[in-house]
Amino acid sequence: MKKIDKKRLFERLNNLIKDYVVYAPKGKDFGKIEDTSEIKRESINVRLSPKQVFLPQEEALFTFKQGDIKVPENNEKYILFGIRPCDAKAIALLDKNFDTKDFPDPYYIDRRKNSILIAEACIEPESTCFCTAFGSGPFESKDADALIIDRGDYYLIDGNEKALSLFDGLLEDDGGEKILELKKKAEDSIKSPVVEGIDKKLSSMIDDPIWDEVSRKCITCGACTYLCPTCYCFDIQDVGKDDKYMRERVWDSCMFTVYTLEASGHNPRKEKEKRMRQRVMHKFNYYPFLYDEYGCVGCGRCIKYCPVNVDIRKIITKIMEV
Amino acid sequence: MNNPYIPMSGKIKKAWFESTDRSLRTLDIVLDNGKMDFIPGQFCEISIMGKGESPFGIASAPSEDFLRFTVNKTGYVTAAIHWLEEETPVWIRGPLGNGYPVEKFEGKNIVIVSGGFAFTTLRSLLIYLLDHRDKYKDITVVYGAREPGLLLYREELQEWAKRDDVNIHLAVDAEFEGWQGHVGFVPTILEKVSPSSEDAYLVMCGPPAMIKFTLPVIKKLNFPSEKVYTSLERRMKCGIGKCGRCNIGPYYVCKDGPVFSLDVLEKLPKEY
Numbered sequence A: 001m002k003k004i005d006k007k008r009l010f011e012r013l014n015n016l017i018k019d020y021v022v023y024a025p026k027g028k029d030f031g032k033i034e035d036t037s038e039i040k041r042e043s044i045n046v047r048l049s050p051k052q053v054f055l056p057q058e059e060a061l062f063t064f065k066q067g068d069i070k071v072p073e074n075n076e077k078y079i080l081f082g083i084r085p086c087d088a089k090a091i092a093l094l095d096k097n098f099d100t101k102d103f104p105d106p107y108y109i110d111r112r113k114n115s116i117l118i119a120e121a122c123i124e125p126e127s128t129c130f131c132t133a134f135g136s137g138p139f140e141s142k143d144a145d146a147l148i149i150d151r152g153d154y155y156l157i158d159g160n161e162k163a164l165s166l167f168d169g170l171l172e173d174d175g176g177e178k179i180l181e182l183k184k185k186a187e188d189s190i191k192s193p194v195v196e197g198i199d200k201k202l203s204s205m206i207d208d209p210i211w212d213e214v215s216r217k218c219i220t221c222g223a224c225t226y227l228c229p230t231c232y233c234f235d236i237q238d239v240g241k242d243d244k245y246m247r248e249r250v251w252d253s254c255m256f257t258v259y260t261l262e263a264s265g266h267n268p269r270k271e272k273e274k275r276m277r278q279r280v281m282h283k284f285n286y287y288p289f290l291y292d293e294y295g296c297v298g299c300g301r302c303i304k305y306c307p308v309n310v311d312i313r314k315i316i317t318k319i320m321e322v
Numbered sequence B: 001m002n003n004p005y006i007p008m009s010g011k012i013k014k015a016w017f018e019s020t021d022r023s024l025r026t027l028d029i030v031l032d033n034g035k036m037d038f039i040p041g042q043f044c045e046i047s048i049m050g051k052g053e054s055p056f057g058i059a060s061a062p063s064e065d066f067l068r069f070t071v072n073k074t075g076y077v078t079a080a081i082h083w084l085e086e087e088t089p090v091w092i093r094g095p096l097g098n099g100y101p102v103e104k105f106e107g108k109n110i111v112i113v114s115g116g117f118a119f120t121t122l123r124s125l126l127i128y129l130l131d132h133r134d135k136y137k138d139i140t141v142v143y144g145a146r147e148p149g150l151l152l153y154r155e156e157l158q159e160w161a162k163r164d165d166v167n168i169h170l171a172v173d174a175e176f177e178g179w180q181g182h183v184g185f186v187p188t189i190l191e192k193v194s195p196s197s198e199d200a201y202l203v204m205c206g207p208p209a210m211i212k213f214t215l216p217v218i219k220k221l222n223f224p225s226e227k228v229y230t231s232l233e234r235r236m237k238c239g240i241g242k243c244g245r246c247n248i249g250p251y252y253v254c255k256d257g258p259v260f261s262l263d264v265l266e267k268l269p270k271e272y
Ligand SMILES: Cc1cc2nc3c(=O)[nH]c(=O)nc-3n(C[C@H](O)[C@H](O)[C@H](O)COP(=O)(O)OP(=O)(O)OC[C@H]3O[C@@H](n4cnc5c(N)ncnc54)[C@H](O)[C@@H]3O)c2cc1C
Pocket: A261, A262, A263, A264, B043, B052, B053, B054, B055, B056, B057, B058, B069, B070, B071, B072, B073, B074, B075, B076, B077, B078, B079, B120, B232, B233, B234, B235, B236, B237, B258
């Protein structure tokens, strides 16, 4: 591990904004910054997750004018500074959907391959955090290019060459500083539900009455899925007029009725319990089936921002008790 | 990197109303950059720029020089497609999906069961089987519609009915002036024709009501679930397993389907 003076790091980051699009926590949400003075956290993890960098809320797939298709070019390079370890893991999970052998998604991949992820360890996790349920943790470094640990005037930093080279000349010896205790304290403060075996268990719970019970108070607003760093469902729409059109992709949500509504009026997930089942099944049964990993990283956003206090941890516990 | 969201350009070579009630329109399309390689049962997304994209099963066979689609007018995009005239440009993505397992079918008897306008990809399959006639044993088709004018590809059906290497059974729901085929619903006619399940595969596409009442007949005829195939429809957008909406359990209808065998479907949530 190395150590880096905070002031000098921010100076360097300010210089890098010339060559990179830099995203960081900006108070309430994660967003693009023009100056490091904007970096601020209202809470340990911010509301809008970094998935917006790779899968923007809306983006043009192409424009269409007088019979010609134009694909927007993107040669930007990105630095994602101060994302949380759970969000870094969420990006690794998004990769599995978009960076596939059969149909690689060029829009996602172009941005992703030009990005550097700098995660920041969570010294004091929030009450809604439960990343440790999924084999990750507040000091997990494996899904980011670098991990920084806040030590007051300086950060401890460890990472790959790609990330560390951004800070050439600024890295000092860490003087043998130990972080084990800090890490253990953070981990121990997290109360995670037990999830072992939930994927197998869910396979036989398709018709269980539990779905009605756990979805009863849900108002199907979709906030949980928009804010979830691993949810990626999108819609494709044409916008424009006269002879100039744009085909856009925009975030969508499996919690909405129209999501699966067919032209005939038939809707395989008309009832909200089927939609809640879809959301839970996708994360805890389908994802493990396809990729051998859970599709939830325990970031807690869906818990914090649900207007009616639906708590995915309680749903997990209920499933485990069936 | 190939961009899977970008459609290819083509032209409508022929367009006509397929059914007497003008609810179905057939388009024969030729792509600007040459022929498309595909397997019967696959589908394409047709774009109307500014309106959107919709998925349609390919009704032409790989051996034909054009791509054929028969489109039922139900909403926004399909209404726009109905307006298209001959020689207008169109945009297409495909082929998408898995298609019928035509290689697995080799050396077997094949039974095709269909109702209404779901016959589209089965036309493709039937012509494919006839193109490779020596690779397949008996071919039986049971196809019905409410009335004669709602059967797709009527002239071709008559031509196939004359052949002695395929058994075509056409049906309409009720007596109709001049109709000489079967009268009755598809499940009833299938039971009457009673094709043997010995060494056979059965492929079925039709409206939900037909499927529901045909399934018990198929069981009665002793077709095991793994030898019965059907093609599913779900609302789709990307068509390539990315946008998330068409899943049934862990499978995506657009990418892992639309063709599934019954034994696979029996294990999945009934989300279709
Ligand atoms: C694999 C497959 C093959 C199909 N083959 C045919 C065919 O050969 N002939 C035919 O007439 N129809 C076919 N359909 C159904 C056809 O795609 C829908 O009727 C059509 O998308 C309706 O679009 P719309 O804009 O007119 O309706 P709207 O109700 O205005 O729908 C708006 C949008 O919703 C989506 N959508 C709505 N219903 C469906 C649906 N059932 N399936 C998929 N997407 C839907 C589409 O993106 C559509 O553009 C097929 C569907 C699938 C999935």
